[in-house]
Amino acid sequence: MMTENIANYQAERHAFRELLQPGCDRRILLFEGKSGNGKSTLLNHCRAHIPKESHHVPLDLRGTSLSLAGLFFKMIRQLKTEKFQYFADKVAELSGRSAVELKNAALWGNENQINVALQGGGNLSREERLAALTHAWFSDMQAMQRHCVVIMDTFEQANNEMKEWVSGEFLTEVANSENLRVTVAGQSVPDVSRIEWSYCCQKWILDGVREAKHWLPVVETLGKTIPSVEPFGFLQGICSAFEGDPAKIIDFIKKLPAKS
Amino acid sequence: MTDYSIYADLLARLQAATSEEEKGWMLMEFSLNQLPPTVREAVWAAAIPHQFDRELLGTLLTGHPKPSRDFKQAKKKSKKHFYGLSDDEFNLLLQQSYLEHLWDGGYAVHESTRKLLLAKLYQDDPQRYYELNRRAANYCEQQNQEELRWRVATLYHQVLANLDGVTDKFNSQTVDWWNNFQWNKLEALIFPLLEEVKAQRLKMQITARIYFWQGVLDTFYSHPFLAKEYLKQALLLYQQVGDNLGKINCIKSLGDLHLSLSEFEAASEAYQQALPLYQQIGSKLGTANCIRGLGDVSLSLSEFETARGSYQQALPLYKQIGAKLGEANCIRRLGDIHLSLSEFKAAHEAYQQALLLYQQIGDKTDKINDISNLYKMTSKTI
Numbered sequence: 001m002m003t004e005n006i007a008n009y010q011a012e013r014h015a016f017r018e019l020l021q022p023g024c025d026r027r028i029l030l031f032e033g034k035s036g037n038g039k040s041t042l043l044n045h046c047r048a049h050i051p052k053e054s055h056h057v058p059l060d061l062r063g064t065s066l067s068l069a070g071l072f073f074k075m076i077r078q079l080k081t082e083k084f085q086y087f088a089d090k091v092a093e094l095s096g097r098s099a100v101e102l103k104n105a106a107l108w109g110n111e112n113q114i115n116v117a118l119q120g121g122g123n124l125s126r127e128e129r130l131a132a133l134t135h136a137w138f139s140d141m142q143a144m145q146r147h148c149v150v151i152m153d154t155f156e157q158a159n160n161e162m163k164e165w166v167s168g169e170f171l172t173e174v175a176n177s178e179n180l181r182v183t184v185a186g187q188s189v190p191d192v193s194r195i196e197w198s199y200c201c202q203k204w205i206l207d208g209v210r211e212a213k214h215w216l217p218v219v220e221t222l223g224k225t226i227p228s229v230e231p232f233g234f235l236q237g238i239c240s241a242f243e244g245d246p247a248k249i250i251d252f253i254k255k256l257p258a259k260s
Numbered sequence: 261m262t263d264y265s266i267y268a269d270l271l272a273r274l275q276a277a278t279s280e281e282e283k284g285w286m287l288m289e290f291s292l293n294q295l296p297p298t299v300r301e302a303v304w305a306a307a308i309p310h311q312f313d314r315e316l317l318g319t320l321l322t323g324h325p326k327p328s329r330d331f332k333q334a335k336k337k338s339k340k341h342f343y344g345l346s347d348d349e350f351n352l353l354l355q356q357s358y359l360e361h362l363w364d365g366g367y368a369v370h371e372s373t374r375k376l377l378l379a380k381l382y383q384d385d386p387q388r389y390y391e392l393n394r395r396a397a398n399y400c401e402q403q404n405q406e407e408l409r410w411r412v413a414t415l416y417h418q419v420l421a422n423l424d425g426v427t428d429k430f431n432s433q434t435v436d437w438w439n440n441f442q443w444n445k446l447e448a449l450i451f452p453l454l455e456e457v458k459a460q461r462l463k464m465q466i467t468a469r470i471y472f473w474q475g476v477l478d479t480f481y482s483h484p485f486l487a488k489e490y491l492k493q494a495l496l497l498y499q500q501v502g503d504n505l506g507k508i509n510c511i512k513s514l515g516d517l518h519l520s521l522s523e524f525e526a527a528s529e530a531y532q533q534a535l536p537l538y539q540q541i542g543s544k545l546g547t548a549n550c551i552r553g554l555g556d557v558s559l560s561l562s563e564f565e566t567a568r569g570s571y572q573q574a575l576p577l578y579k580q581i582g583a584k585l586g587e588a589n590c591i592r593r594l595g596d597i598h599l600s601l602s603e604f605k606a607a608h609e610a611y612q613q614a615l616l617l618y619q620q621i622g623d624k625t626d627k628i629n630d631i632s633n634l635y636k637m638t639s640k641t642i
Contacts, residue, residue, distance in 0.1 A: 035371045052327075065412050154484070234267075237271050242283065248284065255290060255291055
C-alpha cells in the first residue's frame with residue numbers, strides 16, 4: 001500500500017504504533033475530527049504500518065446501506081485464511097439448518113445466509129440473534145494465533161443499528177479480546193463514557209495541522225517549491241488562511257510549481 | 261503575471277476571504293483552472309455520485325449507460341470514446357488530492373469538496389445538475405436492484421434529477437420498507453437525501469416526505485428531540501404545499517412521539533386532532549391507528565375500561581382492511597388489560613392469538629419475544 005504524505009499528527013501516529021504492541025492494554029483507539037481534518041490520510045498511514053504477520057481488516061462504514069450481515073461477511077472474507085467454526089455453527093443453528101448442510105464458507109459465510117440467521121423465525125429476537133452471532137465471532141477471533149487489527153472509517157455515516165452494535169457489543173467484546181486491536185475514525189465516534197470498554201480506550205481529537213514547520217517535509221517529499229522569497233512565511237500564511245485544514249493545505253501544496 | 265505572482269495573489273485573496281466556503285471555492289477554482297477542460301468536466305461529474313468507478317463516470321460524461329459492455333469494440337476504438345476520458349486523463353483526475361481511493365475499490369470526491377462542487381453546480385447550472393443526476397439514475401437503475409446500495413442510489417439520483425413520477429416511486433418504496441420492518445433500508449435512503457435537503461436543492465413536496473420519515477425513524481430509534489423537530493418541519497411543509505394526508509400522518513406521528521415520551525395529554529390531543537381528519541378522507545387505517553393510539557394513552561394512565569373500549573373499536577376496522585399488525589397490536593393490548601385486571605385466562609388467550617398473528621406477519625421487532633414471554637408467564641398462572 002502507498003504511504004500517504006502526512007503532516008504532523010505525531011502523537012496520534014505514536015498512539016497507533018503503541019496499539020500494535022503485544023502487551024498493549026488499551027486496545028481501542030478513536031480518532032475524531034471534522035471533514036477534511038486528515039482522518040483518512042492518518043488511517044492510510046496507520047494501515048501501511050501494520051506488521052505483515054498481523055491480520056488486517058479495513059472497514060469503510062460510509063453509505064448507510066452497509067448492514068450488520070454485510071459487515072460480518074466483509075470481516076470473514078478478509079480473514080479467509082482463518083476458520084470460523086463457532087460462527088459457522090451458530091449461523092447454521094440460527095438459520096435452522098444443519099452444520100453439514102452449510103459445510104463450507106461459501107454457504108454459511110455469505111451475506112444472505114448471515115442475514116437469514118439474523119432475521120430467522122422462532123422465538124429469539126433479532127437482538128438475541130445478533131448477540132449470539134457476535135459472541136461466536138469473537139470466540140473464533142480469540143482462538144486465532146495471530147493478532148488482528150480492525151480499522152473502521154466514517155463511523156458517522158453508519159446506520160443506527162450499526163452504530164449501536166459497534167458502540168455496544170462489538171467494543172465490549174474487543175475489550176476482552178487480547179489479540180484484537182480496533183481503531184474507529186469519523187466525524188463522530190463511539191461514546192467513550194461506555195463503562196464496558198472505556199477503560200481500554202484512547203480518544204484523539206484531530207484538529208488540523210496549523211504550523212508551517214509540519215508541512216515543509218511534505219513540500220519536500222512532493223518535490224514542490226514555495227513560490228516566494230520568504231517560503232516559510234508564505235507557507236504559514238497558507239496554513240493560517242485554511243486554519244490548519246489538511247485537505248485544503250495539501251491540495252494547495254500539490255498545486256505549487258515543481259522544483260526545478 | 262508570472263507564475264509566482266499567481267500564488268501570491270491567491271494567498272492575498274485567501275487571507276481577505278471571510279468565509280470557509282469562499283476560501284474553499286477560491287482553492288477549488290484555482291485547482292480546476294490548472295486542469296485540461298476534459299478533466300475539469302470530469303471533476304464536476306465525479307461529484308454527482310457518492311462514489312464512482314470508470315464505467316459510471318463514463319456514463320455521466322457521455323450519457324451512454326454501460327459503455328463498457330462490448331469490450332471487443334472498446335479495444336478497437338479508443339477508451340476515450342467509451343468513457344469520455346483517456347487513460348491519461350483519468351489518471352490525472354485520480355491524482356487530485358480531493359479524490360479518495362476507497363478501501364473496497366472505486367473512488368469518491370472528498371465530502372467537503374463534493375459539497376462545494378454540488379452547491380456551485382446547482383447554483384450556476386441547475387440544468388446540468390439535473391441532467392447529470394438523470395444519467396446517474398439511469399446507470400444505477402440498470403444495476404442489480406436487489407442490492408440495497410443500487411436501489412438506494414437509483415432512488416437518490418431520481419429524486420435529485422426531479423424526474424416525473426419520482427414522488428410516487430419514493431412513496432411506494434419508503435412505505436413498503438416501513439411496512440416490512442426494513443428500517444435500515446429506509447434509513448439508507450433518507451440519510452443521504454437529508455443532506456440534499458439541508459443544501460436546499462429539493463422541492464418542498466419531497467422535502468416534507470424526507471423530514472417525515474426522518475422523524476419517524478428518530479422516534480423508532482429513540483431520538484425524541486430530533487424526531488419532534490423533523491415532524492414539526494414536515495407538518496409545516498405539508499401544510500404549505502396543501503398535502504392533506506401528509507399533514508394528518510404528521511399529526512398522528514407526533515401523537516406516537518408524545519406517547520413514547522409519556523406526554524399523554526399532548527398525545528391524546530394529537531390523536532383526537534388526526535382522527536376526524538382521517539375519517540373525512542375515508543382512511544380506515546388512519547382512523548383505526550388513532551383510536552388505538554387513544555387506547556394506548558388510556559392504558560398508560562391505567563384507565564382500563566376506556567382503553568378496552570378503544571381497542572375493541574379499532575379491532576374490527578383493522579380486520580376489515582386486513583391490517584394484521586394493527587390487529588395483533590390491539591389484541592396484545594387487550595391481553596395487557598386482562599393481565600392488569602388479573603384475568604389470566606383471558607390474557608393467556610389474547611397473547612396466544614397475538615403471537616400467532618405476529619408470527620404470520622414476520623414481525624422483526626422484539627414483540628414476538630415479549631408476547632412469547634407473556635404467553636409463557638400467563639400459562640403458568642392459569
